[in-house]
Amino acid sequence: MLWSLSICLLSFIFLFLMSLxxxxxGGYFLMMDLVYFVEWELISLNSSSVVMAxxxxxMSLLFMSFVLGISSLVIYYSEEYMLGDENLNRFIIxxxxxxxxxxxxxxSPNLISILLGWDGLGLVSYLLVIYYQNIKSYNAGMLTVLSNRIGDVALMMSIAWMLNFGSWNYIYYLDLEGNFYELKVVGGMVLLAAMTKSAQIPFSSWLPAAMAAPTPVSAxxxxxxxxxAGVYLLIRFNFLINGSFWGNLLLLIAGLTMFMAGIGANYEFDLKSIIALSTLSQLGLMMGILSIGYYSLAFFHLLTHALFKALLFMCAGVIIHNMKNFQDIRYMGGICHQMxxxxxxxxxxxxxxxxxxFxxxxxSKDLILEAVSLSPINFFIFFLFFFSTGLxxxxxxxxxxxxxxxxxxxxSLHSVSxxxxxxxxxxxxxxLLAVMGGSMLSWMIFCTPEVINLPLFLKMLTLIVCLMGGWIGYEISSFALSYNLFSFSLYKMSMFLGSMWFMPIISTYGSSFYFLNLGGLISNFCDQGWSEExxxxxxxNSLIDFVLLNQVWQNNNLSTYLVGFIIWIYILMMLILFK
Known part of the structure; x- marks a missing residue:
């Protein structure tokens, strides 16, 4: 246990210093407008070399700083949260x-090394989701890893299509004209990979299921x-998405994901699932503004969202920890007096x-909604953005x-310790970062002040939508509106909206019944059937028979040669006689 605690503290110190x-x-590179492209030759054999770029x-430095900073605080937090775990060192590793x-x-500016990190995320996330080793964890882990495999396959197909350009360093080809058919295919494959990793419709069901992991992992x-990871990949590939069919498709899917997650969270009573659906809603917001063309805004919201969402999950972990592992918010109440x-x-x-x-x-959110108000989009997408903000x-x-x-x-005898x-x-x-991080980042990233001129109603619409959403949330919590919403007269609608539009059912029962059974039939009748026979x-079998016969002839056995000699003499005599 002492070694486990020391690995927590050492990891925290190292990651926190690296983050600083x-x-x-990152701030220096931003101010000086620097970009370093480093190539490290791993292996050189004759004229072939393996180079890691x-x-x-x-962007990469700031994002790495945030990832390392949040992960260092999460590891430090895990020291107490996972205190009773005998395998704490395994968890930290x-x-x-x-x-x-x-x-x-x-x-990585290279698709091969991106695949290395991409598959590493998929594998380690599976191991972390099944960490508690019960039936729920195993099912959630399988749903997570199989959903993400679709994106992994799409990424591998994009690697194959990049062979048309002679290099996998995609960073060189992004500013080419969009007339290249290969680039459009690569853009579609990368979009599919990003949608699975960032849980957009129809791959959304794995995100709440991944709540089976320990709370520090969720944070x-x-x-x-x-x-x-999917949002960051699309930020890098934004040139292939903007103004294309893929961008319009992503805008629609991201808006629907945002709307679906917001509606579903209002029906949910599990504390961690509410926060997970909140993450899904914010991912839809990032994807939506990215598809319109404001990729720096999407990155800005990605960083600010990381700060308060990690804090939200940590608070949820403390509450669950002290509630003796109860997650239903109906069991809570009056926590502000005890914690x-x-x-x-x-x-x-x-x-x-x-x-x-402030x-x-x-x-980030106010800037995103004002940018949406300025953009040439239709009323349906506009409605999805603002209504989802109210939700x-x-x-x-x-x-x-x-x-x-x-x-x-x-x-009543239970006291929250x-x-x-x-x-x-x-x-x-x-x-502290959730309070001050937004303003500091906005000063860094948008160092040149820009004024967005909008009519008074559009300028105030964000505030109006937020106030209306808060009032409706309060009314849903009180019995009057809640009784009408969740009554048996609206049972089917409540089931549809509260279960993420039946996506978990389709992803599990639907896929297992049709696709896995079909795969089993194909395996039995084709792979292990006639094609194998x-x-x-x-x-x-033919080669084995031939080898055995050849071994008999090569054993240098005199009797074998005598038998062969007699057979040849017999054949010659018969030929002479019948001639």
């Missing part, structure tokens, strides 16, 4: 492998690593998520209503 260094470097610009895979993905996965610091952090991260002025989320405030205030206000709804200072110290750092096995 990369953060300062690395791209260092302000898995988290470090997860972070390393993300580093490979961030600095890391949902803030800055696994689910943001005041955790409640303060939870409220600050929730308000940052809602976009309260918190981290405000700077965000709605489920956030509903969560606060159930967990913070009123009386404690659990056993205090708050651990190790967990709280990590949360305090993130709380007349293919590989037939050739194998």
């Amino acid at each position: 260094v990369l953060g300062f470097l 690395m791209l260092f610009d302000w 898995l988290v470090l492998m997860f972070v390393l895979s993300m580093m490979f993905l961030i600095i 890391l996965v949902h803030s800055s690593t696994l689910v943001t 005041p610091l955790t409640s303060s952090c939870l409220n600050i991260s929730n308000l940052a998520l809602c976009g309260l002025p 918190l981290a989320g405000f700077y 965000t405030v709605s489920y956030s205030l509903r969560l606060v209503y159930y967990s913070m206000t009123g009386d404690f709804n659990m056993n 205090g708050e651990g200072w190790v967990m709280l110290s990590g949360m305090m750092v993130l709380m 007349f293919g590989g096995q037939y050739i194998n």
Whole structure:
């Protein structure tokens, strides 16, 4: 156990210092407008060489700084959260492998090395989801890894199509004209890969299922690593998406994902699932603004969202930890009296998520919605963006209503034991960043002031939508509207909206019944049936018979030669006689 604790502290110190260094470097690269392209020759044999390329610009350095900073605080938080775990060292090593895979993905301008980090994320996320080793974890892990395999295959197909250009360094070809058919195919494949990794419709069902992982893993996965990998990849490939069919398709899918997740979170009672659907909604927001063409805004929201979402999950972990592993928000209530610091952090991260002025989320979300108001999009997409923002405030205030206000709804003899200072110290750092990080990042990334001129109604629409969403969230929490919404007269609609449009059912029962059974039939009748009998096995058996016969002739046995000599004499005599 002592060694386990020491590996926590050493990992925290190393990652935190690396985060500070990369953060300062990112700011310097941004101010000086520097880009370093580094090639490291791994192996050189005759005229062939294996070279690993690395791209260092302000975007990759800042993102690495955020990933390392959040992962260092998550590891420090895990020291107390996972205290009773006998395999804490294994858990920390898995988290470090997860972070390393993300580093490979961030600095790679090459599709092969991107695949290395991409598959590393998929494999280690599977190991972390099944960490608790129960039936729910195994099912969630299989759903996660099989959904992500679709994107892995798409990425491998894009690698094959990049052979048309003679190099896998995609960074050289992005600013070519969009008339190349190969580039359009590569763009489509990369889009499919990013949609699976960032859980857009129809691949959304794995994201809430991945909540089976320990809460520190959820804090890391949902803030800055696994689910943001798809968004980051599309930010790098933004030239292939903008103004094309793929961009319009992504805009529609991202808007629907945002809307679906916001509606689903208002029907959910599981604390971690509400926050997971919140992540899905924010990913749809990032994808949507990226498809319109504002990739720097998408990156800005990616960074600010990482700060308050990691804090939100850490607060949820403390609450679940002290509620003796109950996650249903209906069992909570009055937590602010017993865990005041955790409640303060939870409220600050929730308000940052809602976009309260001068918190981290405000700077990015308000800018995104104003950019949407300026963009030439139709009314349906406009409605999805703004209505989904209102839904965000709605489920956030509903969560606060159930967990913070009123009386404690659990056993009256149960007392919520205090708050651990190790967990709280990590949360305090993130709380400061959730308050100040948005303004600091906006000064860095958008150093030239830009004024967005909009009519008064459009300018105030974001604030109006947020206030309306908060009021509706409060009304949903109270019995009057809740009774009407969740009544048996609207049971089918509630089932449809509350179960992510039946996507988990389709992804599990539907795919297993049709696709896996079809795969089993093909395997039995083709792969292991006639094609095996007349293919590989037939050739194998024929070669074995020929080799055995050849061995008999090569044994240098005198009797064998005598028999052969007699047979040849007999054949010659018969030929002479019958001639």
